[in-house]
Amino acid sequence: MSDKNNDSIGSSEQGAAAPAEVDKPVKSPKAAAKKEKPPGKGSSGVAWLALLLVLGIAGAGVWVGKQAMGREAQLNARLAALESIPAAKEDTSVADLSQQWQRQLAAESAKREELSRTQAEQLQGIESRLMEQRAELSRFGAVDRQDWLLAEAQYLLRLANQRLIMADDVVAAKALLSSADSILKELDEVTLYEVRAAVAADLAAVRAVPRRDVQGMYLSLAALIEQADKLVIFQMPEKAQRELVEPAEDWQGRLLQGYETALLKLSDYIIIRRRDVPIEALMDPQWEGLVRQNLRMLLEQAQVALLSGNELLFRESLERARHWVSEFFVSDEAAAKALADEISVLQEARIAVSMPDISRSLAAVDAALKQRMQNGGGE
Numbered sequence: 001m002s003d004k005n006n007d008s009i010g011s012s013e014q015g016a017a018a019p020a021e022v023d024k025p026v027k028s029p030k031a032a033a034k035k036e037k038p039p040g041k042g043s044s045g046v047a048w049l050a051l052l053l054v055l056g057i058a059g060a061g062v063w064v065g066k067q068a069m070g071r072e073a074q075l076n077a078r079l080a081a082l083e084s085i086p087a088a089k090e091d092t093s094v095a096d097l098s099q100q101w102q103r104q105l106a107a108e109s110a111k112r113e114e115l116s117r118t119q120a121e122q123l124q125g126i127e128s129r130l131m132e133q134r135a136e137l138s139r140f141g142a143v144d145r146q147d148w149l150l151a152e153a154q155y156l157l158r159l160a161n162q163r164l165i166m167a168d169d170v171v172a173a174k175a176l177l178s179s180a181d182s183i184l185k186e187l188d189e190v191t192l193y194e195v196r197a198a199v200a201a202d203l204a205a206v207r208a209v210p211r212r213d214v215q216g217m218y219l220s221l222a223a224l225i226e227q228a229d230k231l232v233i234f235q236m237p238e239k240a241q242r243e244l245v246e247p248a249e250d251w252q253g254r255l256l257q258g259y260e261t262a263l264l265k266l267s268d269y270i271i272i273r274r275r276d277v278p279i280e281a282l283m284d285p286q287w288e289g290l291v292r293q294n295l296r297m298l299l300e301q302a303q304v305a306l307l308s309g310n311e312l313l314f315r316e317s318l319e320r321a322r323h324w325v326s327e328f329f330v331s332d333e334a335a336a337k338a339l340a341d342e343i344s345v346l347q348e349a350r351i352a353v354s355m356p357d358i359s360r361s362l363a364a365v366d367a368a369l370k371q372r373m374q375n376g377g378g379e
C-alpha cells in the first residue's frame with residue numbers, strides 16, 4: 001500500500017510540475033491487479049499436481065505395507081505349524097529313511113556279488129579255451145614246416161600232371177617233377193622213400209618222351225606260305241640286246257650283213273629246243289589266283305593240325321600242298337623244287353606223341369599226407 005501511495009504522490013507531483021505537457025492516461029491500481037492474476041493461476045495448477053503425486057505415493061506405501069504384513073503373517077503361521085509337529089514323528093521318519101537306505105545298499109551289494117560271480121565264470125571259460133588253443137597250436141607247430149613242404153611238393157606234382165595232360169608240355173612237367181623231388185630231398189625222411197621212388201619213375205618216363213619242336217615247324221610252315229606267294233606261273237622271255245654292226249664298204253659285205261639280219265629276225269619267231277622229256281603244257285595264267293589260294297589254304301590247314309596234334313590231317317595237308325607245288329615246276333622250276341623238298345622234310349616229322357602217366361607220384365604223396373594226419377590225430 002505504501003508503494004502504491006508513493007507512486008500516486010509521485011505521479012501527482014510530476015503532473016503538477018509539468019502542467020504544460022499533454023495529459024497522459026493514468027493506470028489505476030485495479031487494472032494493475034488484473035494484469036498480475038495470470039501468474040497466480042499457473043502456480044495453483046502446479047500445487048494441485050504436487051498434491052496428487054503425494055496422495056499417490058502415500059497410497060502405494062500403504063499397499064506395500066499391507067502386502068508385507070500379509071507375508072509376515074504367513075511365515076508366522078508356517079513356523080507355528082512346524083513347531084507343532086511332535087518330536088516322536090520326526091524320530092520315526094528318520095528311522096524309516098535309514099531302513100530304506102539299508103535295504104537299497106543290501107540290494108546293490110547282492111547285484112555286485114552276482115555280477116562278480118558271473119564275470120569270474122566267464123573268465124574261467126575263456127582261460128580254459130585259451131589252454132585248449134595253446135595245446136592245439138603246440139601240436140601243430142611241432143610238424144608245421146615239414147607238413148608245409150610236403151603240401152608244396154603235392155601241389156607241384158598235381159601241376160605237373162595238369163600241364164602234361166592238358167597242354168602236352170613235356171618241358172614244364174619235367175621241371176615241376178624236378179622241383180618236387182628237390183623238396184622231398186630237403187625233408188630227408190625215411191617215410192618218404194616210396195614217394196621219392198615214384199617221383200623218380202615219373203621223371204624218367206617224362207624224359208623218355210621224344211622232343212617235338214612245334215614252334216619251329218609252325219614257323220617253317222609260315223615261311224612256306226610266304227614263299228608260295230612268290231612262285232611264278234608264267235613269265236615272258238627277255239630279249240637279248242643286239243650289237244650294232246657298221247655297214248660294209250663293198251656290195252658283197254652288205255649282202256652278207258643283210259642275210260645275217262634276216263636270219264636273226266626269223267629266229268625271233270622260231271625257237272628250237274632239244275628236250276629229253278615230253279613237253280608239258282603251261283598253266284593258264286587265269287588259274288594263277290586259284291592255285292595260289294589252294295596252296296596257301298593247305299599249308300594253313302597243316303599248321304592247325306600241328307597245333308592240335310592231328311598227325312593224319314597234318315600229313316594229308318602237306319601231301320596235297322606238294323601236289324599243287326608241282327604245277328609250278330615248268331614255270332618256276334628252282335623255287336618250286338625247293339618248296340617241295342621242304343614240304344617232304346616236314347612230312348617226315350612226328351607230331352603225335354603219346355604222353356606217359358605220371359600220376360603215381362601224386363598218389364604216393366597223397367597217401368603220405370593222409371598217414372601224417374592220422375598220426376598227428378592219434379597223438
